[in-house]
Amino acid sequence: MTTVETAAFEEGKMTRRRWVICGLLFTAVVINYVDRQMLGVLKPFMSDEMGWSETDYADIVFYFQAAYAASYLLFGAFVDKVGAKIGYATAFAIWQLAHIAHAGASSLNQFFLVRVLLGIGEGGNFPGGVKAVTEWFPKKERALATGIFNAGANIGAVITPIAAPMIMLAYGWRAAFIITGVIGMLWIVAWLIMYRAPEKEAKVNAAELAHIRSDPEDSDRKVGWLTVVGKRETWAYATGKFLIDPVWWMLLFWLPDFFKKTFELDIPTFAGVLAAVYLISDAGSVAGGWLSSRLMKNGHSLNFSRKITMLICAVFTLPYFFIMQIDNLWLATIVVGLVAAAHQAFSANLYTLPGDVFPRSAVGSVIGIGGMLGGIGGMVMAKSVGQVLEAAGGYAPIFAVCGGIYLLAVLVIHLLTPKMAPARFPEIAAQA
Known part of the structure; x- marks a missing residue:
């Protein structure tokens, strides 16, 4: 135990072990997105060699998405059953070994296989991560914590276009x-x-544990899939994922x-442009989590704080409609x-919805259902982008769809959860 932690125990100050856990999750998401985006970054240089x-x-991309969608659902339930520690470790081991296996692929079918294995492992990333956030953070901090660890996606997306081409030029794409x-x-x-439940962590004092468990919720209630x-409430989250996730997949694989x-x-220049895009998006991840958390700390309701933040974000996606009219590289990069x-x-903010309205024992399952829907949306996007590019020869129709999808998502979420109140389980109460 460090001197600072010892002093915190002695003086009754709140320890901050939950942010160490958030840092671990952030690092895992960085690695996740390096692995996920590597093929997309190297694709412009590999296509001729592979004859794609x-x-x-x-x-x-479609086969990866299919495996990812199915695995997301399974890992959601698996994480609820075995906990974040074992669930996340299992997913990580699968996807990391699959990533390394890309180096041995030499045919289209072999790339299908390694991408399927990668998708199976990566399907456990966010069920495990959000489950850990729900275990370690109260509701008023979850959006910020989720925004911070989700920002790892953008750091991974920054690292990949810098590191992958450098390694490829020096040693070949397989070495990357x-x-x-x-x-x-x-x-x-x-x-x-390092990971264990807050109650079992010696570096968490009573003040921090009370803070983590400050929400009035039945943490022992078991809610089945x-x-x-x-x-x-499940379908508010899942439909939101179905609508917006394909846009992110499109950016990762085709940007x-x-x-x-x-x-x-x-x-x-290619590496610098992609790095700039994802550094800008990194700021957005943290800012979105900070804004709704700040609104709640200032006395606004959870319902207002989450939804007004998502509405503001939706408005900021409208520039998709004119990206194709921009002929200046760095202006296009900024937009x-x-x-x-x-x-x-x-x-x-969307990722916090399951933890906001469901008991902790059900969060992984809800995340899994939403992730499956998001993966299915990504499959549709993958097929559509390939066909549009071959038929139309450009990205204009694709960006036009992206420009309106977030406003639709906000509307659907609001209609399905008008008050964002905790989900009710009268059937479980009747059984008890």
Whole structure:
């Protein structure tokens, strides 16, 4: 125990161990997005060697999305059953080994296989992460904590276009998967050593534990998967994921291709542009979580704080409608960064919805259902983007759809959860 922690115990000050856990989650999401985005970053340089058409690449993305969607659902229930520690570690090990296995793929079918394995593992990332946030943070801090760990997605997306081309130029694209994969495996050791429930953590004092458990909720209530499927609150979250997740998938897998084709970039400029986009979006993830948490601390209701933040984010995605009219590289970079930031801010608040309205024992299952719907939406997007690019030869129709989808998501979420009140379970009370 450090001197600062010892003093906190002796003086009765609140320890801050929950933010260490948030830092671990942040690091895991960085690694997750390095692994996820690697193929998209290297695709413009691998396509000729592999002989991929736009449809071939879209199929690779499609198979990843299909596995991801199915796995999200399964891992949601699995994480609720075994807890965040084992659930997240299992998912991490699967996806990291699959990432390394990309180095051995040499045919289209082999890439289908390794992407399926990657999707199976990555399906456990957010069920495990959000479950951990729900265990370690009260509602008034969850959006901020989720925004911080979700910001790891953007850091991973910044690192990948810088590191992957450099490794590729020096050692070949296969080495890019091996080197990043082996380094990433170190995280699982730290997670298994450091993570445990707050009640079992010696570095959490009574003040911090009371803060973490300050919400009036029945943490011991067991809610089954079939029970949450029938709740409107589940479908508010799941429909929101179905609508907005495909937009993020499109950015991850096709943004490198869009910039390279539109502006004919060399590798150093290419890396700088993608890094700038994701650094801007990183700020959005933290800002979105901070805004709704700040509104709640200032006395606004959870319902108002979450929804007004998502509405503001939706307005900031409207520039999608004119991205194709921008012919200046760095202006396009700023605008794409802005809409990506709006997505991440929206997502940080959407991810808190299960923890806001469901008992902790059901959060993983709800996250899994929503993630499955988001993955299905991503599958539809993958097929659509490939077909549109081959038929229309440009991204204008795709960006037009992205421009209006977030306002629709806010409307659907509001209609299904007009007050964002805790989900009621009269059937469980009757059984008791």
